[in-house]
Amino acid sequence: MPSPSTQETPPYAIEAYGLTKSYGNQGRQGKRGKPAVRVLDHLDLRVAHGSVFALLGPNGAGKTTAVRILATLTTADSGTARVAGYDVVADRSAVRRAISLTGQFAAVDETQTGEENLRMMARLTGLSRPAARHRADELLERFGLTAAARRPARTYSGGMRRRLDLAAGLVGSPEPGVFFLDEPTTGLDPRSRQELWEVVRGLAERGASVLLTTQYLEEADRLADRIALLDKGSIAAEGSAADLKGRVAGHRLDLVLTSRDAYLRLTGRAVHHSPETLTLGLPTDGSAAHVRALLDEIDPAGTEIGRFTLHSATLDDVFLALTSEVPAHV
Known part of the structure; x- marks a missing residue:
């Protein structure tokens, strides 16, 4: 497998073709089980380098399942996908080294300080103590958390915890990289949501490729270069916000x-x-x-x-x- 440094730049940061995923089956040994529910139905996605792509849909539309497949956390029943040029099945380890994944809830240790969280993550990725300290300081400054670096994460606001979560995802990932943000503003107050939007814009400005899932219409409108409307596991429409609005009137x-x-x-x-x-x-x-x-x-x-x-x-x-x-x- 070629390394990212020798591999030609792929045409898209993320590309998926015909992704299908169902849950449930007819049971084993002749026993009738629950009928299968198709969550993704031949989903196609292409996310350009250095762009924010919003996958917009209500709860249950298949957004999180799509992210889990692309982030190598589960496998599709059929279809193919590549992230950062790597096949999500054959090159799973390479995909994981190239991405950052942030789920719907902040995955930080609230008993540790912001600084301790980032240093711990850096050490787990193999950095030396001095390098881990430098990387943590760099990310704390970048995400506007330096003043709160030595406070326990449990004292952070919702928006600060989400920023710390994003920073933790960047500790060991190459930049600009590929970011999966799965409904990152769920449960945040309006001010915290605005703060996180600024972070997402900053990632894109630095060349990152962002796949953002959301059920908030305004969020997709404000952030995304391109939007796909997901309905019952397949794409109902895709384009810029202006393009989509023009389709109806x-x-x-x-x-x-x-x-x-x-x-x-x-x-x-x-x-x-x-x-x-x-x-x-x-x-x-x-x-x-x-x-x-x-x-x-x-x-x-x-x-x-x-x-x-x-x-x-x-x-x-x-x-x-x-x-x-x-x-x-x-």
Whole structure:
């Protein structure tokens, strides 16, 4: 197996073709087991070098399973994948040396200080004591944790613990490297989430390739160069945030109806639904002519629309139009 230094740069930091994964089976020795549930259904992914790629979907869509396969923590039933140029099955050890994986919850020892956590990780990767101390200091400064370096990790805020977790993942990984961030902002308050977004941007600016899984629409919109909408284990749509919004409409016309009958009559045409407020959102190109035509068509008598609002399309609209479920909001 060639070393990273002699291997030609692969076309993509991450590439996967036809990944399929099911859990459950028909049991053994003739006993009937639980029916298999397909979590991934011929998933294709390509993540460019130095980019942030968001895999967006609700809980149960298959995001974590995809990350586990790409990070060599489990194997696919079928399909192939390469990370940093290495096959995730045949070259598992090389893949693990090239990546950093951060899960949904910070994996740090809360009884140790931030400094001790990083030094311990550095020593486990084989660094000498002086080298481990230098590497820990370097990462503490980079992730804005120097002032809290000698405090126990249990006293850190949620955002600080996540930053320490990311730093720990970098201790023994070559940079810029490939990062898997599996719903890294789960459970964080808005301020901590913003702090982590800055860290992710910084990783990309330094040339890292980041695969970010999230169920937060705003997170994908703010961070990702490219977004894939995952629905029931397969990609429903892929592109930049602007590309995806353009697929359903450039704008959305929100209508507040005057009666439930009017709401129910029009609900099939909408990409946004709010039955509590009798509000429906319809796609439009945003031009005055199109908005006027929609209003005249929907309510020629001028009695069924109480008021309306025009605004730019969001990833909410994309998800409602192209998938079967809606992910969480920030």
